[in-house]
Amino acid sequence: MTSATLGSQLRTATYHLSAPADATTPRLARKFVTGALEATRHPDLIESALVxxxxVVTNVVQHARVNGLSVEVAAYDRRVVIAVCDANAARRPYRRQAADADDEHGRGLMLVEALSHASGVSLVWDALNVIGKSVWFELRESGS
Incomplete structure (x- = not known):
């Protein structure tokens, strides 16, 4: 896993979605991300972003034990950073080392790592208090 850096690229737009943590939210998040990437002229990143x-949203819905979540899309010139945040810092995702061919669960973070340029989990702070976590990933256009 590598860390994302801003470098000399300037943010062009930020989009934010707040939603309940329920079974319909992954679909809503996919539509939201599609719209944000189309609006910011990053259509080549849509397929990987949707997966x-x-x-990540499904992990929150199934495991975080929270009522709501947020999705943020920060668009830059040739890359985007997408973060999914929730209010339960104690229940952090972890990547399984391996999944059997017939396993229905356990591949999510492996897919995120495989499809993204960088990814990670960050704590969300309010002053000196941890108030949640953010699972983020960065996607870059070809040649970036």
Whole structure:
């Protein structure tokens, strides 16, 4: 896993979605991310973004034990950073080392790592208090 850096690229737009953590939210998050990437002229990143955001949002819905979540899309010139945040810092995702061919679960973070340039989990702070976590991933256009 590598860390994302801003470098000399300037943010061109930020989009934010707040939603309940329920079974319909992964679909809503996919539509939201599609719209944001189309609006910011990053259509080549949509396919990978949809797989990643679907897996991360589904993890929150199934495992975080929270009522709501947020999705943020930060668009830059040739890359985007997408973060899914929730209010339960104690229940952090972890990547399984391996999944059997017939396993229905356990591949989400492996897919995110495989499809993204960088990814990670960050704590969300309010002053000196941890108030949640953010699972993020960065996608870059070819040649970036």
């Amino acid at each position: 990643c955001v679907s897996d």
